[in-house]
Each structure stands twice: as C-alpha cells, then as structure tokens.
Amino acid sequence: MLKKYTTLAMLVASAAALQIIESPLPRFLPWLKPGLANALSLYALVKLSAAGGVIVAIFRTFLASLLLGTLFSPVFIMSFVGALSSALLMGLLYKAFSKVTNEILSISGALINNLSQLAVIQIMFAENINFMFHIAIMIWVSIPSGYIVAKIVNELLRRTADA
Amino acid sequence: MQKNNLIFIITLLTISAVAYYFHFKSQNSAQYEVRVLALNKTFFRPSSNRLVVKGYLGESVITWNNNDEVRIEKSPCPNQNCVRMGSCKNIPLICVPNGIIINPTVQNFDAVTGQ
Amino acid sequence: MKKIIITTLILLTSLVLYLHDYNNKPISESRLMMDTVITVKAWPPNAQSAINEAFKVFHEIEEALSFHIESSELSALNTNFQATRTIHLDNITDLSLKYYKITEGYFDPSFAIVNKLYGFYGNIPSQLPDKELIKDTINEFAGLTKVLSFDKDYAHLKHGAKIDFGGIAGGYAINLAARAMVNAGCHTFLIDDAGDIKVMGTKPDKSEWTIAVLNPIEKSFLATAKLPSAMCISTSGNYERFVEINGIKYGHIMNPLTGFPAEDFVSVSVIAETPEEADILSTALFAMPKESAYKIAEELSLAALFLTADKKVVLSKKGNDFFLLNTTK
Numbered sequence: 179m180l181k182k183y184t185t186l187a188m189l190v191a192s193a194a195a196l197q198i199i200e201s202p203l204p205r206f207l208p209w210l211k212p213g214l215a216n217a218l219s220l221y222a223l224v225k226l227s228a229a230g231g232v233i234v235a236i237f238r239t240f241l242a243s244l245l246l247g248t249l250f251s252p253v254f255i256m257s258f259v260g261a262l263s264s265a266l267l268m269g270l271l272y273k274a275f276s277k278v279t280n281e282i283l284s285i286s287g288a289l290i291n292n293l294s295q296l297a298v299i300q301i302m303f304a305e306n307i308n309f310m311f312h313i314a315i316m317i318w319v320s321i322p323s324g325y326i327v328a329k330i331v332n333e334l335l336r337r338t339a340d341a
Numbered sequence: 342m343q344k345n346n347l348i349f350i351i352t353l354l355t356i357s358a359v360a361y362y363f364h365f366k367s368q369n370s371a372q373y374e375v376r377v378l379a380l381n382k383t384f385f386r387p388s389s390n391r392l393v394v395k396g397y398l399g400e401s402v403i404t405w406n407n408n409d410e411v412r413i414e415k416s417p418c419p420n421q422n423c424v425r426m427g428s429c430k431n432i433p434l435i436c437v438p439n440g441i442i443i444n445p446t447v448q449n450f451d452a453v454t455g456q
Numbered sequence: 457m458k459k460i461i462i463t464t465l466i467l468l469t470s471l472v473l474y475l476h477d478y479n480n481k482p483i484s485e486s487r488l489m490m491d492t493v494i495t496v497k498a499w500p501p502n503a504q505s506a507i508n509e510a511f512k513v514f515h516e517i518e519e520a521l522s523f524h525i526e527s528s529e530l531s532a533l534n535t536n537f538q539a540t541r542t543i544h545l546d547n548i549t550d551l552s553l554k555y556y557k558i559t560e561g562y563f564d565p566s567f568a569i570v571n572k573l574y575g576f577y578g579n580i581p582s583q584l585p586d587k588e589l590i591k592d593t594i595n596e597f598a599g600l601t602k603v604l605s606f607d608k609d610y611a612h613l614k615h616g617a618k619i620d621f622g623g624i625a626g627g628y629a630i631n632l633a634a635r636a637m638v639n640a641g642c643h644t645f646l647i648d649d650a651g652d653i654k655v656m657g658t659k660p661d662k663s664e665w666t667i668a669v670l671n672p673i674e675k676s677f678l679a680t681a682k683l684p685s686a687m688c689i690s691t692s693g694n695y696e697r698f699v700e701i702n703g704i705k706y707g708h709i710m711n712p713l714t715g716f717p718a719e720d721f722v723s724v725s726v727i728a729e730t731p732e733e734a735d736i737l738s739t740a741l742f743a744m745p746k747e748s749a750y751k752i753a754e755e756l757s758l759a760a761l762f763l764t765a766d767k768k769v770v771l772s773k774k775g776n777d778f779f780l781l782n783t784t785k
Binding site for chain 2: 201202247248251252253256277278279281282285289299309310311313314317318320321
C-alpha cells in the first residue's frame, strides 16, 4: 500500500517536471507539444490501475501549473482538460479491450488530449475553428509522438518489471 | 510492428486524409478574410498591416507582411509561444493567455466595406 | 492485411483525383485607380475579358471626371468655368442635380470650394479657416443649382466656383462597368471601389453575397450585409480623407449648412439598387445631423446602418432586412 503511494507520488512529481520542461519549447500550434508527461499517466495505468493514471494526470497538471504560475488561467484549464480526458480514455480502452497495445493507448491518448484542448478553445472563445484542418494535423502529429511515448513506457515497464 | 498497431495507424491516417480533403475543399470554394478575435470582439486586417488589440493581459501587436502572412509581433503573455510561432498563412494563431485568436477560415465574406 | 492497405490506397487515390476536379474559381483583379483601390472579381464564363472591360470603363471615367487629372473634362470646367457637354459630364451633372434636390442640398459637389479652404487640395492652412470666410464662400459659390448652368453645347460654372464629383464618380463608374461586364458575357461578379460595392448574379455554390461592414476606426466588425443580386452597398466616413490642422483631424465630408466637417457619425452604410444612389446617400446621410439623417432614411425607406460618434449602432427600419448585427459582444 505504502509502496503504491510512493510510486504514485514519484510519478506525479516527474510528470509535472516533464510538463514544466516542455512548456517553454516553441510550438507550431497551441496544442502541439511532445506530450511526454502523458507517458507517466500511461505507465501508472499499466503498472498500477486506471485510477492511478487519472490521479497522475490530475495532480501533475495542478502541480505544474502551480509552479509555472498559471493556476486556474486558460492555459491551466486547457492542460487539465486535456490530460484528464486522455487518462480517462486510455483507462477506458485498457479496461474494455484486453488486446489493446501500449502504442494504441498512447496514440489515442495523445489524440484525445489535443482534441479536448481544441474543444476548450472553442468553448472558451466561442470561435468556430476549422476542425477538419486541425483533426488532419493532429493525427499526423499524434502518431509519431504517441508512438515515441509508447516506446518510452515499454522500456520503463521492462526495466521496472521486477520492482 | 504489431499487426493491431498497423491497422490502427492506417485507420487514423485515412481519417486524417479525409479530414484534410474536406479542409482543402472548403478552402477552395471560399475566399477568406483573416479575422482577429480578442475579448469577444472581431477585428480585421487594417490597411496599415499593423493591428493592436487588447486581450486579458494587455495589448498584443499583430502584423501582416507582404505575402499576407500574419504573426503576433508582441504579446504580454508569459510564455511567448504565440510570438515564437512566427508567421503563418491559412493557419489559426492562438494566444491562450491573452485570449487572442487569429482565424483565417471563420467567416467568408465576398467583400468588406468601411475599411 | 493486404486488403486494408489496398482499400486505403484506393480511397486516397480517388480523393486526390476528386480534388483536381475543381475549376469554378473566380478571378480577382485589383488596380490603383481613381485615387483608390478598385477590385473586380468575376466568375466564369468570360471572367477575364469582362474584368478587362470593367477596368476600361473605370479608366474612361477617370479620364473624364477626375478632379486631379488636368486634361479631364471636369478640370476644364473648374479652370475655364466652361466645358463642352459630353455624355459623361451630362450624365453625372444630371445625377448630381437629381440627388442635390432629394437630399435637400446635403449632397453638393460644388462644396469642393469649402474643402479647398481647409486645404483638401493641397496647401493645408496653419489655422482653421475664418468662420466669416467660410460663410461668405458658401453664400457665394456653394449650391449646385446656383453655380452650374447649361446651354446647347456648353456647361457653365460660376467664376471662382469648384466642383468635385468624388462622391459620385465611383458609383457612376461601377454602374457603367457592371453593364460592360454583362455585355461581355459575364453574369456573376462583384465590383468593389473602396467600399462602394455592387454584386451581380448567383455564385456557383449558391451562397448569398455577404459583405462585412467594419467599424472603420477600430477595425472591429459591426455587421454583415446580405445582398440580393444586382444590389449595391456603400459606406461613407471621415476616417480616410482628412486634413490635420493644429494636430486636430478634420474630415472631408462637410455639413453644407455649417461649413464644418460633419461629426455626428463615424460611418454610414447604405444599401440601394444603384451604386450611385448608395454612394451619394451614404455621403449625404453622413453629412446630416443625426435627427435629419434618421428622418430622411425613413422617408426614402432606405436600408441604412449608422455608427454614431458615441459608438452606438442604429439601423433604419428597412435596414433590419439586410444587415445582421455582430452580436458576439
């Protein structure tokens, strides 16, 4: 039990650190980023439980925003909604399909993360954004970034198999 | 690569292609104005090619160059992502902290009066 | 596995093929003419030849009626106070006299003489022109019916008076250009002379003609106007042409009763059946004080949109049928 909490705390801390490191990187579009922090949600999901993934997602966005000084700003709302929906979808897929691979989980997580952030922009600014264009680009970006994240998670899982 | 992964990726790529096709089609059939949205007010490209709009945090400076590319030149936002995105054409530029959207495909006008 | 790849490939190829099947695009051309940018956009068939015809007309009108070109017929009238009657000069004076009466003198091309006092044609004064001088000038030289007369071959202008058809030449040219384009076999087009716009026909995608009306000062979006085929819209304001005297900007549209720049409105947009009417009435309504402007707009049952100096948007009764206000505020 204690070990589970320690693992979770460590995952939250490193996910927040990753998110902070990622934040100043230049971006082509506002929702386009590597999404490395998502790797730790996925790891928590596979290693611990679906709830673990959601907990990592929620706490890491709070922690990172607190440290970046963007708590409760539009930026926070975007990353919070994105991370949460991605963790929820990955958890759902993991429970529903026994054969689902980490790659599929990670890519669909990245995709839903971007999509929900776009939806937040749409709702917050009540502006009609060209969805077709964004979906096309999102898929192109989500596939490599999700794939890389999945490879990282696989490697993490392999190295911590006995832990 | 596993078979399931491959099927999944190909499905996504197909969806992407279809989405891009619709985007391409909508672009073809319409000429569009660049609109700038700040604090729920809409602005248009001025003839001076330089627009100063007020957002949540302060004033953002938006400029157009001779190739009709638009960029956010100055922004009061802390992360300056929007400024680093540089010049874009046909792609929305969004500055979330300051609440600025530069959207090229929202509404299609045939012409503008009162400029 | 193979099946999936083949299906995807077929899907993609058919998409690409479909993309290329698209050739109903309009041609658009802009030229610097008549002291402004004129844009003509035309849809097939005969789009390019019709556009050429349209610009030919604009060129012809500019040569005939420009205030600035020394060889124009108007310049002859302004410098020699007498000019041979030509078709364009006759047409435009007829139109001017007609609307001079309709607008009760608020549209007055002979008011150029007062604009000259403010320095609109060069030599900006360091002081505002003297009020007495303005009054005397108006009494002496303003009033189109007073200063302009005709005999069989010549148009005569009172000595010392000046006429500028800037407020109507654009609309007149659009009307003739539109006819030339129809004659050239093009039936779907849009002519835009610095915000004085005429639309014609139905676009291939059957969508309505939509014109954006801007707040000219802060460039924000006021309303959209839906125009049926062959209708025109024009917006007048004092924001683009002005002189600066002692750091204060004075616009070019004068209230003919006071001889002072009109200041009740930021801009006035009018939708009408001919470009001349839209052009003239938007200018005339702009020159009026608020109350008269609203009254005349209702009397002539005009579709008009007013942006007042205190930033209020007012629609005339008929304006409600055409203008859709931007309500995202």
